Amino acid sequence: MRIGSLIKFYRTKRxxxxxxxxxxxxxxxxxxxxENNSKEANVETIRLLLERLKxxxxxxxxxxxxxxxxxxxxxxxxxxxxxEKATEVxxxxxxxxxxxxxxxxxxxxxxxxxxxxxxxxxxxxxxxQLKWLHAQKQNFSQYEKYLLLYxxxxxxxxxxxxxxxxxxxxxxxxxxxxxxxxxxELHYHLAVVKGHLEESSLxxxxxxxxxxxxxxxxxxxxxxxxxxxxxxxxSRAKIFNxxxxxxxxLLRSIELLNQQHLxxxxxxxxxxxxxxxxxxxxxxxxxxxxxxxxxxxxDNYLLCLYNLAQTQFRLEQWEACKESFTLLKSxxxxxxxxxxxxxxxxxxFLLEGEREKAMTFLEEKLVPYTARGENLKEIHHxxxxxxxxxxxxxxxxxKVVLLTNQ
Numbered sequence: 001m002r003i004g005s006l007i008k009f010y011r012t013k014r015x016x017x018x019x020x021x022x023x024x025x026x027x028x029x030x031x032x033x034x035e036n037n038s039k040e041a042n043v044e045t046i047r048l049l050l051e052r053l054k055x056x057x058x059x060x061x062x063x064x065x066x067x068x069x070x071x072x073x074x075x076x077x078x079x080x081x082x083x084e085k086a087t088e089v090x091x092x093x094x095x096x097x098x099x100x101x102x103x104x105x106x107x108x109x110x111x112x113x114x115x116x117x118x119x120x121x122x123x124x125x126x127x128x129q130l131k132w133l134h135a136q137k138q139n140f141s142q143y144e145k146y147l148l149l150y151x152x153x154x155x156x157x158x159x160x161x162x163x164x165x166x167x168x169x170x171x172x173x174x175x176x177x178x179x180x181x182x183x184x185e186l187h188y189h190l191a192v193v194k195g196h197l198e199e200s201s202l203x204x205x206x207x208x209x210x211x212x213x214x215x216x217x218x219x220x221x222x223x224x225x226x227x228x229x230x231x232x233x234x235s236r237a238k239i240f241n242x243x244x245x246x247x248x249x250l251l252r253s254i255e256l257l258n259q260q261h262l263x264x265x266x267x268x269x270x271x272x273x274x275x276x277x278x279x280x281x282x283x284x285x286x287x288x289x290x291x292x293x294x295x296x297x298x299d300n301y302l303l304c305l306y307n308l309a310q311t312q313f314r315l316e317q318w319e320a321c322k323e324s325f326t327l328l329k330s331x332x333x334x335x336x337x338x339x340x341x342x343x344x345x346x347x348x349f350l351l352e353g354e355r356e357k358a359m360t361f362l363e364e365k366l367v368p369y370t371a372r373g374e375n376l377k378e379i380h381h382x383x384x385x386x387x388x389x390x391x392x393x394x395x396x397x398x399k400v401v402l403l404t405n406q
Contacts, residue, residue: 002037002102002103002104003034003037003041003046003060003102004033004034004035004036004037004038004041005035005037005101005102006055006060006099006102007021007031007034007035007046007049007050007053008035009098009102010053010055011035011053014053016053018031018032018035021049021052021053022049025045025048025049025052026041026045026049030045031049034046034049060099063096063099064099064103066096067093067096067099067100067103067105068103068105070089070092070093070096071093071105071108071109071112073085073089074086074089074090074093074109074112074116075112075115075181077089078112078115078116078119079181079184079185079217079219079222080219080221080222081119081221081222083119083120086116086119086120087120090113090116093109107133107136107139107140107141107144108144108147110129110132110133110136111133111144111147111148111151113129114126114129114130114133114151115151115154117129118151118154118155118158123158126155126158127155130151130152130155133148133151134148134152142177143177143178143179143180146172146175146177146179147179147182149168149171149172150168150169150172150179150182150185150186152168153165153168153169153189153193154189156168157189157192157193160374160375161374162193162196162197162374162375163197163374165189165193166190166193166194166197169186169189169190169193170190172186173186173190183213184210184213184214184217184219184222185210187206187207187209187210187213188206188207188210188214188222188225188226188229190202190203190206191203191204191205191206191207191210191226191229191230191233192229194206194233195229195232195233195236196375198236198377198378200233200234200236200237201237203229203233203236204230204233204234204237207226207229207230207233208230210222210226210229211223211226211227211230214226220253220257221257221259223253224250224253224254224257224259224262227246227249227250227253228250228262228265228266228269230246231243231246231247231250231269231273232269232272234246235269235272235273235276236276238276240273240276240277243273244273247266247269247270247273250262250266251266254266263290263293264290264293264294264295264298264300264304265290265294265300267286267287267289267290267293268286268287268290268294268300268303268304268307270286271283271284271285271286271287271289271290271307271308271311272307274286275307275310275311280311280314280315281315283307283311284308284311284312284315287304287307287308287311288308290304290308291304291305291308296331301331302328302331302332302335302337302340305324305327305328305331305340306328306340306343306344308324309321309324309325309328309344309347310347312324313347313350313351318351321347321351322348322351325344325347325348325351326344326348328340328343328344329341329344329345329348332344338369339369339370339373339376342365342366342369343366343379345361346358346361346362346366346383349361359387359390362383362386362387363387366383367380367383367384367387370383
């Protein structure tokens with residue numbers, strides 16, 4: 001506890017001058033040095049100053065111990081994804097806010113608050129907290145600076161800026177920085193980022209490291225999330241049997257741990273796996289299962305609709321396909337997600353028999369748009385292949401060469 005700062009705070013709060021507080025206890029210059037934490041005062045001087053301020057030293061020490069224990073509990077609940085418990089502790093800690101600022105835990109607590117805001121998906125609070133932390137980082141320990149770097153990478157991931165996030169996370173790894181209880185998270189989020197950047201082999205390596213960490217901690221919820229990441233990257237790396245086995249374990253574990261809210265995403269990812277394997281009927285079944293239970297306002301709803309419609313297209317289920325792409329276009333417009341609106345427009349042109357119009361749209365609007373999207377690399381390549389094949393069939397080989405070089 002920075003007792004000098006605490007004395008200054010309560011002296012100011014009670015409207016006392018340094019002269020009136022120091023009178024009969026110590027000199028004003030001595031009090032000034034105490035308040036600036038530049039001089040170690042003896043216990044008796046501190047006791048007398050606190051007594052005049054009507055503050056009990058034992059209460060101060062007990063509160064500091066309580067704050068320390070609460071912060072530990074707060075972080076533990078965050079790590080184990082216990083949102084309700086974390087919120088309860090957070091409310092209690094905010095009641096100690098006046099005292100926390102005088103402890104050595106102030107910046108760690110503020111960093112943990114940022115991680116809490118991300119846990120409860122309060123993006124606005126997280127963005128504001130990140131700005132505040134950057135303004136204070138000159139006062140941070142080296143560990144706190146690395147923790148801020150990690151938290152900043154999480155914000156970048158939410159913004160879809162995966163290459164920048166990758167640089168920050170990789171720097172922490174290369175510096176061999178010790179992040180303590182955040183080590184599992186660091187490896188997990190690196191796996192997620194590497195997956196988005198289509199570096200599946202590295203994603204699997206970091207995913208396995210995260211899985212080992214969480215297994216040692218018996219952190220079952222985090223284990224499920226890590227298995228989901230691993231299964232997805234096994235699929236991307238075409239290690240299909242490993243992906244199928246992982247999804248089998250996941251479905252069993254979800255039932256045991258009562259984590260049914262993960263089912264829409266898992267069903268979708270199993271559908272994606274079967275799509276990559278060329279098993280379109282099985283893919284369609286899982287996409288339909290996902291669509292039936294996924295919340296309309298969730299992040300993955302539009303992706304599920306797109307993959308469902310695309311699978312129906314491959315199976316030549318034209319009416320169902322047209323209905324799915326029409327719904328996708330409508331929902332994408334409501335949610336103001338441009339790329340899904342462009343995707344659905346392209347396929348609707350094809351479904352309406354306007355192939356030439358569809359390809360013009362693909363070349364002039366869709367392909368240039370996907371080329372700019374950091375997280376649209378895979379689908380950009382797919383659309384380039386469609387356009388290249390079209391011009392090859394049309395005998396327009398100059399355009400084929402140009403597109404092949406992109």
